[in-house]
Amino acid sequence: MKRKWFKIIEKGVESVLFTSSLTTSITVILIVIFLFSEGIGLFFSKPIDKDSIIGISKQNTVSKLSSAQLNHIFNQDLTNWKAFGGKNDSIQLLSINNIGDYFAEEELGSSFENIPNKINEFVQKHPGAIVSFSKTYMPKQFAGKLLEINNVGVWEFLSGKLWYPTAQPVAQLGVLPLILGTVLVSLVAILMALPLSIACAIYLAEVANSKIRNILKPLIELLAGIPSVVYGFFGLIVIVPEVQRIFNLPVGETAFTGSIVLAIMALPTIITVAEDALRSVPRSTKEASLALGATHWQTIVRVCIPTAKSGIAAGIILGIGRAIGETMAVLMVTGNASTMPSLFAPARTIPATIAAELGEAPSGGLHFKALFALSIILFIITFGINLSVSYVKNKNKSN
């Protein structure tokens, strides 16, 4: 009888253990589901403020525009409808900002009650008219036609160069500067960290005596545990002014500054993994090389590094992954300008954008969805990096 109870308990415990072992997998799946369910909505929404309406003259043959095209109209860099496939009429924009140029204040009424009529008047008078107003000012019986606005397109999102998610009345949601900013900052960081960390790993694994190694290795591992916000703080206080001084820049918060901080943060990761890989080279392999008359240095270059190369590669890829996903330190030192990045100018990365803007984005709005769509990009990049790390590691095992 007691045995039977034992069996039932054992089975029960086993199923509880089994369930918890699935937690990580379920979490990854849930992350995917939530990021996509919030982010994918972006591509089914129009990049226009809910309370705004854009109208054009009835004669106009154009009926649909994208947010980028509208941006050209509002900035007045394109002034003819021909540019958008319409008739040869010059574009005449009327909005709350310039209505005073067309109509005197008395005409609009003391509490602007005449604005709807004036909008109709304007649209009927000018065949090239485009009017942009909030719903409250638009006439009940609009004399023109409403302009349709394209949904945010995937390609437009990925290749757009303007990131003004809160612009009125149409938001500009191009993430190319953010993607390029992320790539630039991380790439330069890894290029700086790589020679330093590989040299340090070789020194620790092969050259240093065990006494030095036993002190340095735990210390370097410890430094990997320092919070990123502390690195960011250090970068802001020390590295930012130095970069500004040395390169004689107007501001010290640049992509390059971010790269330096990221490089410092990536050092412990790459050193630890690469050193482990170098240490796992079998002793017999090394001794065979030495027995053939090679010097220690030749053995390292010709035997140890080639044998450990997939482990070293895994460390480097891991470092790149960390650098791309790093949020706080980069947010604090890169200056966060969402322009097309260059090395010695302020830049902005995907994680920093999310961290800086999500707090101000109303839940479920366009900006909110755009930030989740950004996080999908980030997730896909890091997921790819993780998969390649496990691929490289497994390849190492099978060798």
Next chain:
Amino acid sequence: MASKKRIQQALAFGLFRIVSLIVVGILFSILFFITIRGIGVINWTFITAMPEDGMTAGGIFPAIVGTLCLMIGSMIFAFPVGVMSAVYLNEYMKDSWLKRFVSMMTDNLAGVPSIVFGLFGMALFVNKLGFGDSILAGSLTLGLLSLPVIIRTTEEALKTVDDSLRIGSYALGATKLQTIRRVVLPIAFPNIMTGLILSMSRVSGETAPILFTVAAYFLPKLPTGWHDQVMALPYHLYVLTTSGTNMEAARPMAYGTAFVLIVIVLLFNLLANIIRKHFGRKVKMN
């Protein structure tokens, strides 16, 4: 010829030694810098008082309490789940596609950027499950973040337990569960604790996951329950350096906060090292 090789080797090794010194020097100058600037700020008031005058005076007590709440809260969730998960993976699961899949997913979860955890925590815990910005939501988010580390270290710890001990236990008539509870876990326990402590130290410094799930910009009172928002040390440091009302005046506060954060990390690592040295073989951490 031989001497040329020797010279080459001496040059290369010398270079590596210098580079390593530089690397270690850079890393240590950061610690040194923050310690020198921060240690003078630390006094009893700083540790135990509420922030005052737009966070330029007073102390960081609520942030310390908040961070402690999050460290404990996240481990209440992550530690049992992580250990149970590792026990199942190492003791029960046979080498199959499922094991490889779970293993891969655990690695992948470890590589997910912390800001993505923050977004996920906000979407699931704060909005969907309606916890709001609360210790509960923040702890669960941080718990998920530290789950892979706990699973990996526990697995490593279980692997160091010799198979002969398990077989011996079975031979005495113990069941699998009894063997795990009375033989495997006690031996692996110190190394499992090392993993726990290192995860807590990591949780103490994470900022991005708590931005949208729990962290309060300024909240000079202590939490009373699971559903309260709290201040936290790393977020407090971020606020002090980037968005305070008077950042120059808040600078000493920032140095002090950074120093406290570093001390927490150092203490926990030291503790982990002591346990490691005293009780068992070294657990490898990534």
